Amino acid sequence: MPQSREDKRVAALDRTGLLSARSDETFRSLVGVAADAFGVPIATISLIDADRQLYFEKVGITVASSERCTSFCTRTIEGDGLAVILDAAQDPLWRDNPMVTGAPYIRFYAGVPLRIEGQAVGTFCLIDTAPRAAFSEAERLRLARYAGIALEMLEMRARHANRDSARMRFRHMAETSPDAMIVYDDAEGGILHWNDSAERLFGHDAAAALRLGVADLTAGPDTRAPWFDDAPAAIREAEIRLSDGAIRAVEISLSRWREGGETIRGAILRDASQRREREAALHALAHRDALTGLANRALLRLRLEAMLADGPVTALAVDLDGFKEVNDTVGHAAGDEVLREAAVRLLACVRGSDVVARIGGDEFVIALPGCGDPLRGADVAARIVATMAAPFPLQERSVRIGASVGLALAPAQAGGIDELLACADLALYKAKADGRRRHRLYTPSLREAVSDRQRFMHEFPRALEQEEFVLHYQPQLRLRDGALVGAEALIRWRHPEHGLLQPAAFLPALLASRHAVAVDDWVLRTACRQAAAWLPRTGPLFRMGVNACATRLHSGEIAGVATAILAETGLGAENLEIEITETVVLTREGATISALHALRGIGIGIAFDDFGTGYASLSLLDEVPVTRLKIDRSFVRKMNDAPEVPVIRAVLQLAKGFGLDVVAEGIETEDQLRRLRLKGCAEGQGYLFSPPVESEAFAARFLPETRPAT
The missing domain is CATH 3.30.450.20 (PAS domain)
Structure with missing residues (x-):
């Protein structure tokens, strides 16, 4: 007698070996992140046996299994795709179900079948105790992506469980x-x-x-x-x-x-073609603004780099005039509608080869490749000003805003990405100062700030020779008891004319100069020498954090340089932590990834700085050998105004799932400290404890005269 459809399905599940396999932190992190992303209390990865629904991984419920006859997921695996129930209490098929009338009191359900060998062996589902009015197409696509990740993880686990089969x-x-x-x-x-x-x-x-x-x-x-x-x-x-x-x-x-x-x-x-297509889609998501679909800052920089290598480029910095008033008077949802409509209008003003990017709240940048003609750039800017002056429809009403535009040209006015964008910003400020809703071209009369930057370019050799650069150190403390665990080294410039300069005043110019590598090597050597000198008073677990040199990373040289400096200064690799940013690694350049693995291979820690501000993904954390995540100060600052900051909770859960340590940056108040402790954040730094200070002040305040007991 041929097998029934159900028999084939159960047999396929049995062959996977998943019924006897165990979950791990990666699965727990996935369902936890999904629950946070959709705002539901319950999310599960389930396996459906002949009689039972087995919760392979779950969040929000404690039972290990439930009867299949009452399971919502049973109906899901019988269908061809996504199953959604907006209000089970109003659904004739489900309103009398014991899981609706009793615990867990299901009202909303959305589930996707997980198919292995062509058979639906389980589901990825979301459950809420409150009904929903709708489940949008965008939410359906997001849930399908989560289910796809879960399926790939289950298939990998199944292959692992069966790799020694006869x-x-x-x-x-x-x-x-x-x-x-x-x-x-x-x-x-x-x-x-x-x-x-x-x-x-x-x-x-x-x-x-x-x-x-x-x-x-x-x-x-x-x-x-x-x-x-x-x-x-x-x-x-x-x-x-x-x-x-x-x-x-x-x-x-x-x-x-x-x-x-x-x-x-x-x-x-x-x-592998489908997986490559999915990776391409994920890479596109990582480089797109989630609200408007435009390029984000990371993609803008990548495109500008290629454009500048090919020929002239015109950059237009666009800022919406009066947008804050829309948010304040009509609400943020209406503000989002305005931003989406503004994106559509900007795209209509340019060619298909041009790049339109959203880089901030109401800040946009447009790059025109092959355009070195200021008149042509001005024509585009005039179209933008005109199209943004038209009313923006918002449901039963409309609002009027406007736009100011600043233009800059490369290579005529700027030699690199940062300088080009800075010049466009200066022209934008001029447009706003002249009354808004107009455009202005960057001119030499706006060049004072740029002149300072160019002058700095010529002063860097002297600054190195005369030892004008200094390091300040900001302590990193264990939050539960205030014990010192490390420090971050931050560069300053003791300029003979301008006094002590913060990094924002000179770092863009330095990074664009040929002296960046020499200064970065000096920073690494100085920080390591200082850490080695402090170790007798800090104890062996003290670590020194140093920002990565992007040039050294991209060339693959950083591991060799770090090894030589550690040998020279006598500092142990375990006492050094290199801090990287998402922009450095998002391109996944082979030399960069290999260099990071080489650093980790010799024992140096890798901290992911400003985590959560971009589009870092699970795949990125899996590819880069990160040991620590740093929660950006912008999210810590939000704790002043919000009872809950979901990104902080998600980062802490994600770090736990990947076995990573976490440092919260920018702690400034006792309330922030208390709430971070309650959330389980182990370490932090910020002005509540100390601003960055010189080595002598750091030692006087934070280092005991005798070595602490280990």
Whole structure:
């Protein structure tokens, strides 16, 4: 008798091995982040057995399983896609369900089936005790993305649970698997068995396959790779050659076992094109403003870098006039509508090759590649001013705002990204000062600030030679008892004419100069030497935080430089922490990622600075060997006005899931300190404890005369 649909589904679940597998912090982090993202108290990853709904991971409920007959998820796996119930108490199918009338008192439900081997073995779902009026298309897409991540994690866990299965089990799985599966010998790579999916993938029938070896399937000169790769990575990516000669990228998961005194190998192959498309989509999300869909600051800089390398560029800084009044009088929801409509109007004013970016609340930047003509840039600016002057419809009313625009040209007026944007900003300020709702071109009369920057360029060699740069140190304390755990080194310039300059006054010019590497090396060496001198009084666990040199990172040289400086100063690698920002690593340049792994490999900590201000993702944390997250001061400051700051809670949960430490920046009040303690944040820094101070003041206040007990 043929298997029923339900029997096939349960059999597929059993073959995964997930019923006996355990969850971990990664799954807990995923459901926790999902619950926060959708504002629901309950989120689960469930497996649906013949009789029970088993909660593989959950947040908001304590039971391990429930009866399948009352489960909302049972209905979800019977459908083809997303299931949504806005108010179960009003739904004739669900209003008498014991899970609606009793605990957990379900009112809203949204679930996505999780399919393995083509069978719905479980669900990813959201549950709320309050009904909802709607569940938008955007929310549906977001939930589907979370479910996709959960499915990939479950599939990886399933492959891990079954990697040591015997050959017969491998063959049995191959009978029904949608993935290409191959069994081959360890000595010569001769193919012993492959399934129908492998036949469809490669184009060779089973009989022809038995006359081949895995070397015949390989694209590239190394015919043993990746089939005999014994590296610990669970999934490899490779290129295979099909029967018609075409090349295709696949993911390969390998296993190996002993049978009859011989070593047998197995490979599961999956077309990588869909995953690459998903990665491309996620990368696009990481570079897009969530509200308007425009490019964000990170993508703007990437595009400007490419444009400046190709030829002239005109940058337009755009600021909405009167936008604050919209937020104050009509509300933030209406303000968001205005921003979305403003984005549409800006796109209508430019060409398809131009870049429109939102870089702040009501701040936009437009980049015109190949444009070195101020008249052409002025035409675009005039169109923007005109289109923004038209009323913005808001439901039953409309509002009038406007726009001011500043223009700057490169290379005529600026040589790099920061200088170009700074010049456009100066022109924007001039437009506002002249009465708003107009545009202005950057001119030499606005050049005082830029002149200072250019003058600094010529003074950096003298500043290095005369030792005018100094380091100030801000303590990092353990929040539960105020114990010193580390310090962050911050550069200052003791200028002979202008006095002590903060980084904002000279750092953009320094980073754009050829002296940046020399100054950054000096900072690292000085901070390490100071930390080594303090260690007898701080104890062995003290760490010194130093901001990463982007140039050294991108070139891959930072690990070698850091190793040499540690040897020179006598500081241990475990006492040094390199701080990176999202902008440095979002491009995932090979040399940068390799350099970070090299730093971690010698024991140096990696702190992710200003975390939460951009689009950092789970995949980024998985790829970069981060040891600590730093909560940005902007989120700590929000604690003054809000009873809850979801980003802080999410970062703490995410850090726990990834096994990372957390430092909160910008702590200024006792109330912030108390609330961060209650949330479980272990460490912090800020003006409540001390501003950055010189080494002598730091030692006098925070270092005991005798070494603390360890």
